[in-house]
Amino acid sequence: MNGPINKQSVVILIGPPGSGKGTQAELLAEKFGLFHLESSKVIEEKIKNADPNDEILQKEKGLWESGKLNTPELVLEWIKEKAKEVASEGHGIVFSGSPRTLYEAEGEMPLLEKLYEKDNIKIINIELNEEESIKRNSKRRICKDSRHPIPNFPEFENITKCPKDGSEIITRLLDNPETIEIRLQEYANRTVPIIDFLKKRNYKIMETNGEQPIEKVFRDILEKIN
Numbered sequence: 001m002n003g004p005i006n007k008q009s010v011v012i013l014i015g016p017p018g019s020g021k022g023t024q025a026e027l028l029a030e031k032f033g034l035f036h037l038e039s040s041k042v043i044e045e046k047i048k049n050a051d052p053n054d055e056i057l058q059k060e061k062g063l064w065e066s067g068k069l070n071t072p073e074l075v076l077e078w079i080k081e082k083a084k085e086v087a088s089e090g091h092g093i094v095f096s097g098s099p100r101t102l103y104e105a106e107g108e109m110p111l112l113e114k115l116y117e118k119d120n121i122k123i124i125n126i127e128l129n130e131e132e133s134i135k136r137n138s139k140r141r142i143c144k145d146s147r148h149p150i151p152n153f154p155e156f157e158n159i160t161k162c163p164k165d166g167s168e169i170i171t172r173l174l175d176n177p178e179t180i181e182i183r184l185q186e187y188a189n190r191t192v193p194i195i196d197f198l199k200k201r202n203y204k205i206m207e208t209n210g211e212q213p214i215e216k217v218f219r220d221i222l223e224k225i226n
């Protein structure tokens with residue numbers, strides 16, 4: 001049932017803020033030629049190209065710019081649209097921030113199963129305890145141009161430019177201590193239930209310990225999915 005990863009695979013990474021989902025997704029995308037589908041980028045793309053006369057999109061733009069959550073129904077539609085586009089181009093997908101809620105999981109899984117077949121969909125749960133998540137998020141950095149996450153590991157501590165595109169590194173405003181608590185709570189209440197949903201749908205959830213160094217987590221993921 002669990003065949004190796006290839007260009008027709010889908011990998012879904014689940015994990016709390018700071019678990020390194022984005023970093024692992026980038027590594028998987030690079031190694032297997034998968035498209036890294038990030039909800040934030042999908043939303044940003046929609047909003048950047050929003051027609052000034054499109055009232056719905058303008059309202060979403062306002063939400064986005066004020067840091068509020070976009071309308072779940074629309075975000076789900078946009079993610080599904082993007083998944084269809086990527087599938088039609090013949091690429092697999094690695095997800096690092098979606099599904100984020102049961103609502104998204106219920107909407108996305110049937111489509112992904114139709115596009116890629118269930119056996120080609122791998123689910124990885126990157127575990128990280130709350131204390132470590134808070135510690136990592138309290139100094140989370142991203143690059144200004146492409147929002148590449150700068151991993152919170154010693155080997156990246158002293159860099160000042162993004163290793164991928166050389167752009168400036170900024171600290172995400174989202175990540176002050178109260179916001180982290182809220183995000184962790186949201187994760188526990190809204191994202192963790194996805195795991196049960198997927199188990200009931202007969203998915204095997206592969207688990208890895210997110211406290212390990214990046215390379216080790218990556219090797220662990222490769223061993224488990226292949």
Ligand SMILES: [Zn+2]
Nearest residue numbers: 143148162165
């Ligand atoms: Zn960058």
